[in-house]
Amino acid sequence: xxxxxxxxxxxxxxxxxxxxxxxxxxxxxxxxxxxxxxxxxxxxxxxxxxxxxxxxxxxxxxxxxxxxxxxxxxxxxxxxxxxxxxxxxxxxxxxxxxxxxxxxxxxxxxxxxxxxxxxxxxxxxxxxxxxxxxxxxxxxxxxxxxxxxxxxxxxxxxxxxxxxxxxxxxxxxxxxxxxxxxxxxxxxxxxxxxxxxxxxxxxxxxxxxxxxxxxxxxxxxxxxxxxxxxxxxxxxxxxxxxxxxxxxxxxxxxxxxxxxxxxxxxxxxxxxxxxxxxxxxxxxxxxxxxxxxxxxxxxxxxxxxxxxxxxxxxxxxxxxxxxxxxxxxxxxxxxxxxxxxxxxxxxxxxxxxxxxxxxxxxxxxxxxxxxxxxxxxxxxxxxxxxxxxxxxxxxxxxxxxxxxxxxxxxxxxxxxxxxxxxxxxxxxxxxxxxxxxxxxxxxxxxxxxxxxxxxxxxxxxxxxxxxxxxxxxxxxxxxxxxxxxxxxxxxxxxxxxxxxxxxxxxxxxxxxxxxxxxxxxxxxxxxxxxxxxxxxxxxxxxxxxx
Amino acid sequence: xxxxxxxxxxxxxxxxxxxxxxxxxxxxxxxxxxxxxxxxxxxxxxxxxxxxxxxxxxxxxxxxxxxxxxxxxxxxxxxxxxxxxxxxxxxxxxxxxxxxxxxxxxxxxxxxxx
Numbered sequence: 001x002x003x004x005x006x007x008x009x010x011x012x013x014x015x016x017x018x019x020x021x022x023x024x025x026x027x028x029x030x031x032x033x034x035x036x037x038x039x040x041x042x043x044x045x046x047x048x049x050x051x052x053x054x055x056x057x058x059x060x061x062x063x064x065x066x067x068x069x070x071x072x073x074x075x076x077x078x079x080x081x082x083x084x085x086x087x088x089x090x091x092x093x094x095x096x097x098x099x100x101x102x103x104x105x106x107x108x109x110x111x112x113x114x115x116x117x118x119x120x121x122x123x124x125x126x127x128x129x130x131x132x133x134x135x136x137x138x139x140x141x142x143x144x145x146x147x148x149x150x151x152x153x154x155x156x157x158x159x160x161x162x163x164x165x166x167x168x169x170x171x172x173x174x175x176x177x178x179x180x181x182x183x184x185x186x187x188x189x190x191x192x193x194x195x196x197x198x199x200x201x202x203x204x205x206x207x208x209x210x211x212x213x214x215x216x217x218x219x220x221x222x223x224x225x226x227x228x229x230x231x232x233x234x235x236x237x238x239x240x241x242x243x244x245x246x247x248x249x250x251x252x253x254x255x256x257x258x259x260x261x262x263x264x265x266x267x268x269x270x271x272x273x274x275x276x277x278x279x280x281x282x283x284x285x286x287x288x289x290x291x292x293x294x295x296x297x298x299x300x301x302x303x304x305x306x307x308x309x310x311x312x313x314x315x316x317x318x319x320x321x322x323x324x325x326x327x328x329x330x331x332x333x334x335x336x337x338x339x340x341x342x343x344x345x346x347x348x349x350x351x352x353x354x355x356x357x358x359x360x361x362x363x364x365x366x367x368x369x370x371x372x373x374x375x376x377x378x379x380x381x382x383x384x385x386x387x388x389x390x391x392x393x394x395x396x397x398x399x400x401x402x403x404x405x406x407x408x409x410x411x412x413x414x415x416x417x418x419x420x421x422x423x424x425x426x427x428x429x430x431x432x433x434x435x436x437x438x439x440x441x442x443x444x445x446x447x448x449x450x451x452x453x454x455x456x457x458x459x460x461x462x463x464x465x466x467x468x469x470x471x472x473x474x475x476x477x478x479x480x481x482x483x484x485x486x487x488x489x490x491x492x493x494x495x496x497x498x499x500x501x502x503x504x505x506x507x508x509x510x511x512x513x514x515x516x517x518x519x520x521x522x523x524x525x526x527x528x529x530x531x532x533x534x535x536x537x538x539x540x541x542x543x544x545x546x
Numbered sequence: 547x548x549x550x551x552x553x554x555x556x557x558x559x560x561x562x563x564x565x566x567x568x569x570x571x572x573x574x575x576x577x578x579x580x581x582x583x584x585x586x587x588x589x590x591x592x593x594x595x596x597x598x599x600x601x602x603x604x605x606x607x608x609x610x611x612x613x614x615x616x617x618x619x620x621x622x623x624x625x626x627x628x629x630x631x632x633x634x635x636x637x638x639x640x641x642x643x644x645x646x647x648x649x650x651x652x653x654x655x656x657x658x659x660x
Contacts, residue, residue: 138622145629152636156643164644165655168571171637172653175578176566178633179585182626186585186619190592195618 006053007069007084009046010092010129013039018122025115032118033107039122040103043129044096047089054089055511066524068135068532076529077196083135085525086515087344091132091263094348097497098256098355099125101490105359106249108486113158113247120157123150124253131260135529137185137222138195140264144181144229148174151257154250155242166245173238177228184222191215201271201526205278216283219272223265223284230261231321233295240302240314243358251313251358256351258321266328270519271526273332285333289446292326293453295319300457303464309364309472312464313357316417319457320350326450327432331516334441340516342431345509349424349501353416356494360410363483364472402483407473409491414465416498419458424502429454431509551591558584569658571641571651575634582630586623593619 017039021032054065069082103121111117127147134140152174156167189195191214192203207215228235243254265288273283299318306312327335327343412423419425433454436447501508518524558580565577593616601617603609641651648655 138625142625142629145633149633149636152633152640156640159643161647161655164640164647167640168637168644168653168655171633171640172566172574172578175630175633175637176581178630179578179581182585183588186589186592186622189619189622 004067004069006046006049007067007082007133008071010043010050011082011126011133013042013046014122014125014129018119018126021119021122022116026112029111029118033103033111036103036118036122037100037107040096040099040125043125044093044100047092047096050084051086051089051093051511054084054086055514065518066528068529070532070534073535075534076532077194077199080139081135081196081198081529081532082133083198083525083529084133086511086518087263087267088132090344090348090511090515091259092129094259094351095125095128095132095256098252098351098494101359101494102249102252102355104493105252105487105490106247108484110158110247110249114156117154117157120150120153121253124154126150128256128260132263135197136195137188137197137200137268141178141181141185144260145178147257147260148178151250151254154253155246157250158247163245166242169238170242173228177225180221180228181225184218184220184225187218187221188215191218196529197268197271198526198529201276201522204272204280205276207278207280209279212280216280219268220284222268226261226264226268227291227325228261229258230265230325231258231295231318232261232291232325233298233318233322236295236298236318239318240306240311243314243317244308244310248359248362251310251361252355255317255354255358258317259324259347259351262321262324262328262347265325266519269328269332271522274520274522275334276522276526282333285329288329288332289326289442289450290329292322292324292329293450295322295325296453296457298322300453300460303457303460306464309357309361309465309468312468313354313361316350316357316461317354319417319461320347320354323350323432323454323457330436330439330442330447330450331520335439336435336441337513337516337520338435339432339439340519341509341513342428342433342435344512344515345424345431345501345505346428348508349416349428349498352494352498352501353413353423353425356409356491356498357413357417359487359491359494360406360413363487364406364410403473405488406483407469409488409495410465410469410473412495412498414462414469417458417465418462419454420462422502424498424505425458427502427505427509429458547595547597551587551595555584555587555591558587569652569654571644571653574653575638575641578630578634578637582626582634585630586626589619589623589626591619593617 017035021035024032053067056065066083066085069084070076071080071082106117106121124147127143127150130143131140131147134143152167152171155170156163185195188200191211192200192207194200194203204215224235231239243251246254269284269288273280275281277283296319299315299322302315302318303312306315324343324347327339331340416423416425419429433451436451439447562577562581562584565573565580568574568577596615599613599615601615601620603614644655645651650657
């Protein structure tokens with residue numbers, strides 16, 4: 001009985017832990033750190049268990065491995081459902097894999113720069129996990145808002161003029177996007193009478209012709225809100241500044257926040273306008289392809305034009321978003337499962353790599369004095385005691401051969417982002433390019449243009465990052481920075497995970513192929529919800545009742 | 547009634563968008579508020595306009611759904627009001643912090659002439 005409630009655990013655990021930590025002030029920081037770490041580790045374990053369940057089929061109502069969880073035991077489509085399928089489970093694991101290193105890194109110093117870092121971090125995870133799990137578009141809005149509200153706090157963490165200014169723009173843009181989200185959701189409700197994604201997928205194929213333009217308008221407005229979050233051109237001019245201004249561990253978590261937008265677009269597009277979409281099949285595919293290509297182009301030019309590593313990392317987030325968006329468009333237009341599988345593989349790799357890069361930026365640019373000087377600089381902003389500051393240099397071990405370790409990590413990140421062998425970036429790009437050449441659904445010129453952009457974006461990444469690498473590691477006269485073991489360990493852990501994904505590419509690609517297949521075959525998702533029995537109606541539950 | 551409601555939504559969102567694009571952060575906040583009012587009205591109207599119809603149905607017996615208003619958009623509006631209220635309050639805090647740190651209420655943190 002417990003195991004069926006495991007689906008909601010990734011939302012409940014961070015929520016309870018985050019709320020609990022709010023009760024204590026930041027003098028309990030050490031305890032909070034361990035509590036957060038336990039919470040995130042539990043989320044990783046549960047996410048892995050959920051992946052296994054999604055692969056083999058759940059014990060509740062297994063429609064080809066998709067499990068449904070009826071919140072409050074209301075039968076669909078009247079209540080809200082959580083849906084666990086391969087894609088959701090994969091994103092949960094990815095979130096937890098990124099959260100652990102980011103949390104450890106923050107524990108080394110950044111968390112001291114402002115109040116309630118750990119609580120905000122846990123609430124961010126509530127929003128992320130919830131957005132991946134939910135099967136209801138209004139509930140998706142609520143989780144998006146939780147995630148955004150936490151991210152506003154995290155972006156401003158550490159204060160400072162640059163962050164407040166970037167935060168002002170970030171909040172204003174996301175508030176406006178949320179209003180668009182609401183307009184889209186209510187328009188869809190007004191025309192279809194449902195908010196349940198699976199129910200919606202059922203209704204689309206049989207919707208009368210005169211209602212379709214309204215539905216399309218609603219989904220398009222909704223998609224604009226997601227595209228803002230995904231950082232698609234021309235809605236992405238806020239992104240590099242905001243990501244650059246964020247504290248390093250926050251920047252690393254932001255690497256997955258754009259992917260929530262991409263995830264929502266991928267999920268809704270395949271569900272509503274896939275092959276079963278009737279007259280609406282393939283709606284928006286062309287726009288997604290074009291927007292994806294321009295986004296990659298803008299990221300590519302941005303990387304070449306950037307002077308600092310922070311801005312460069314933010315632009316590489318754009319490239320990876322644009323790539324997955326473009327491939328979503330291709331898949332929507334009937335490009336086939338294989339390229340979507342490659343794109344999902346690429347998404348996992350690029351999120352982890354950009355996360356690692358964000359964690360590397362700050363140690364690489366650190367002037368002499370290390371973390372103690374950095375803390376002293378912002379200490380008065382929050383009135384941290386002098387006595388507490390004195391303890392700071394003792395928090396960890398400084399690593400030997402700093403430059404060598406930093407340089408190696410940086411080189412691996414660049415190899416990954418540029419898509420050079422042997423890291424997963426290369427495998428992911430090959431897995432996308434091969435089906436792009438073979439596809440026949442769309443004009444070959446478009447596919448070739450996309451391939452050219454993919455390869456050029458890798459090349460631009462290599463040029464830009466190599467320039468920064470030379471400046472930092474070879475042509476640098478400032479004394480060596482002091483980097484704590486706790487700060488470099490998360491980066492190394494991320495790189496180890498990346499190489500594991502590279503070595504186990506076959507198993508991983510098999511999983512993403514299954515995911516892409518499930519995304520194309522929407523029947524299991526669309527009808528499974530209605531086959532899910534309420535707990536009160538199940539035979540074993542009836543015996544308990546008098 | 548349809549004309550009045552749609553005109554209200556239109557005017558509110560038009561003024562909201564205009565204010566949102568202004569350079570002063572106070573104007574941006576007011577613009578966001580007006581826009582969220584427009585959106586709330588829009589969500590409400592998506593449940594169809596039914597004068598004098600209660601949203602809650604009695605329990606048991608035959609219920610004619612055409613005599614009742616759709617309760618769902620009303621619940622959605624409540625959620626949307628709460629969330630946009632909270633996030634606007636947060637935005638105000640950031641705005642005031644920005645005003646204190648930069649000494650100007652321009653959204654870019656500096657006057658254009660400087």
